[in-house]
Amino acid sequence: MDDPYKVLGVSRDATEEEIKKAYRELARKYHPDNYHNNPLADLAEEKMKEINEAYNAISGGGSGPAGSSGGYGRNQQSYRQDGSYGNIYSQIRSYISMGNIAQAEALLRSVSDHDAEWEFLMGTVLYRKGWFDEAKRHLEAACSMNPNNMEYRNALNNMLRMNETYRTYGGPVSGMNGCDCCMNLLCADCCCEMMGGDLIRCC
Amino acid sequence: MFGYVRPLKSKFTGDEEARFKCVYCGLCYALGKRYGKLTRLILNYDLAFMALLLGAFKEDSGNNHTRCPAKPFKGSDYRPPDETLSLCADLSVILTYHKLLDEIEDESFVKSLSARFLKLWMRPKYRKAAGYRPDFDKTVRLRLLALSEIEKEKNDSIDKAADTFAEILSAAACETDFSEKNSRILTHFLYHLGRWIYLVDAVNDLEDDMKKKRYNPVALRYSLSGRALSGDERRELLFTLENSLSNIAGAFELLELSRDRDVLSDIIYFGLKAVTLQILTARKGAKNGRSL
Numbered sequence: 317m318d319d320p321y322k323v324l325g326v327s328r329d330a331t332e333e334e335i336k337k338a339y340r341e342l343a344r345k346y347h348p349d350n351y352h353n354n355p356l357a358d359l360a361e362e363k364m365k366e367i368n369e370a371y372n373a374i375s376g377g378g379s380g381p382a383g384s385s386g387g388y389g390r391n392q393q394s395y396r397q398d399g400s401y402g403n404i405y406s407q408i409r410s411y412i413s414m415g416n417i418a419q420a421e422a423l424l425r426s427v428s429d430h431d432a433e434w435e436f437l438m439g440t441v442l443y444r445k446g447w448f449d450e451a452k453r454h455l456e457a458a459c460s461m462n463p464n465n466m467e468y469r470n471a472l473n474n475m476l477r478m479n480e481t482y483r484t485y486g487g488p489v490s491g492m493n494g495c496d497c498c499m500n501l502l503c504a505d506c507c508c509e510m511m512g513g514d515l516i517r518c519c
Numbered sequence: 520m521f522g523y524v525r526p527l528k529s530k531f532t533g534d535e536e537a538r539f540k541c542v543y544c545g546l547c548y549a550l551g552k553r554y555g556k557l558t559r560l561i562l563n564y565d566l567a568f569m570a571l572l573l574g575a576f577k578e579d580s581g582n583n584h585t586r587c588p589a590k591p592f593k594g595s596d597y598r599p600p601d602e603t604l605s606l607c608a609d610l611s612v613i614l615t616y617h618k619l620l621d622e623i624e625d626e627s628f629v630k631s632l633s634a635r636f637l638k639l640w641m642r643p644k645y646r647k648a649a650g651y652r653p654d655f656d657k658t659v660r661l662r663l664l665a666l667s668e669i670e671k672e673k674n675d676s677i678d679k680a681a682d683t684f685a686e687i688l689s690a691a692a693c694e695t696d697f698s699e700k701n702s703r704i705l706t707h708f709l710y711h712l713g714r715w716i717y718l719v720d721a722v723n724d725l726e727d728d729m730k731k732k733r734y735n736p737v738a739l740r741y742s743l744s745g746r747a748l749s750g751d752e753r754r755e756l757l758f759t760l761e762n763s764l765s766n767i768a769g770a771f772e773l774l775e776l777s778r779d780r781d782v783l784s785d786i787i788y789f790g791l792k793a794v795t796l797q798i799l800t801a802r803k804g805a806k807n808g809r810s811l
Contacts, residue, residue: 350769356707359700359773446685446711447678448762449740449755479758482765485788 320370332375339371350481352474353443355415408437417444432461436468443475451475521720523798524568524712526782527789535782537596541582542574543567545598548585549608552600554644561615565716569691570598570607572708572783575776576697577603606694609648613656614687616645617663625733658690670734677759680736681717688713701775708770711763715791718760722748723798753799760795767791 321328324338346367351360404427411420421441427434439454455472462468526539546567551559580601586594598604619641622634649656666683674680689710692702721737728735729745738744741752748756764787771787 345772350765354707354766354769356704356770356773359704360769363773442678445682446714446763446766447676447682448759450676450678452758475762476758479761479765482768482788482792483761485768 320373323370342367432458522563523719523794525564525790526786527793530785530789538782541596541598542571544595545604546570546607548597549600549604553608561611566607566611573603575779578777609651612644612648616641655690659687662687675739677736677740681714684717685710685713704770704773711766715763719798
């Protein structure tokens with residue numbers, strides 16, 4: 317194992333508080349939520365493990381801030397089968413969990429009846445490919461066709477939450493969501509008006 | 520390329536700016552050395568960023584100093600030509616040449632005259648670059664062919680259209696000699712950088728494309744037919760762009776770099792974010808950076 321102090325990026329005489337802070341910072345960066353449905357998730361998991369081990373080594377094997385020796389971690393999603401295309405869907409799910417996205421997509425495209433499960437799996441496949449615009453639409457379709465399915469709902473929520481770490485990094489420059497978005501538009505409008513243009517016609 | 524990947528000046532420290540400039544000047548110098556002095560005009564921020572990123576895997580080997588047309592008296596520090604800068608110079612030439620072809624295709628004969636002249640002038644340089652990087656050039660040609668099919672069928676998927684340019688940029692990872700792990704991360708990084716550049720460019724060109732009745736994936740996606748994007752549509756685009764940015768950042772944190780992590784981090788977390796917001800909130804184009 318690498319030098320735990322180096323892994324956490326702290327000096328050997330760092331205080332407990334500094335170590336905790338460094339750990340939290342790294343854990344936030346490599347948290348599985350940031351790599352949800354990301355083809356690099358395994359590498360982030362490895363990194364997270366390394367950070368947890370380093371933290372545990374330094375803090376004397378006690379429990380990390382995450383509450384257990386495992387620290388932050390995510391259980392692999394278990395894909396259940398559902399719907400009348402049970403067999404083909406379970407095959408597609410196994411392709412997805414193996415990371416064979418092209419095969420999963422080809423199989424999905426061969427199914428003509430698009431029920432909620434199909435929409436969910438298609439959304440998952442496109443999400444993994446980085447085709448986020450279409451992925452979101454398919455996941456939303458799955459949720460509206462079967463609003464009680466928690467798996468679909470979670471997948472959509474995970475996607476909607478994924479940008480948070482990037483968006484909030486380093487504070488102000490960012491944030492264009494809800495209120496912030498309006499503020500940005502208003503600011504842009506003011507700037508445009510100062511320069512003789514107009515962004516929002518009514519104000 | 521397009522010149523969207525640029526730093527947010529206010530977030531740069533003096534030292535970071537100096538290092539970024541060194542690479543920018545280094546790429547300019549490499550272009551001049553490899554393809555003739557005038558070729559330096561195709562220099563742009565996107566490829567300078569690429570040079571900074573790929574160069575960050577290698578240890579620092581010092582800078583040189585020279586006078587140049589841009590700074591005839593004071594001169595400037597530049598990173599001396601190395602494998603990375605040569606690669607980025609080759610990529611600049613290949614991408615610029617294909618962009619010229621695209622412009623000639625899109626515009627009327629008279630309007631494309633300047634592009635036609637540039638094409639004639641660029642052709643031997645392109646041949647040379649394509650000779651150095653045959654695999655990359657092949658990917659560019661194949662993916663642009665796929666893109667022209669998408670354009671012809673007026674496909675309304677922004678993901679599908681962006682995928683072509685994303686694949687082009689990620690093919691640059693194959694031209695490096697990094698470890699399997701780094702090259703895998705880099706491929707993912709460049710895919711999303713390409714996707715982001717393509718979509719930001721599409722939003723930026725929206726008004727112009729609609730006026731000239733040219734293909735624009737964002738216009739088709741939201742059936743705009745001449746009207747501006749609504750607030751909801753802008754938010755949706757922001758979401759999809761931020762998804763790519765978040766993937767870029769996620770990949771970046773996993774790369775095993777030897778230097779310039781701070782400069783790159785500033786560009787990724789502040790520069791790209793600022794450009795995204797600027798493009799989505801501004802009416803008129805926010806293009807900057809030198810590019811043809």
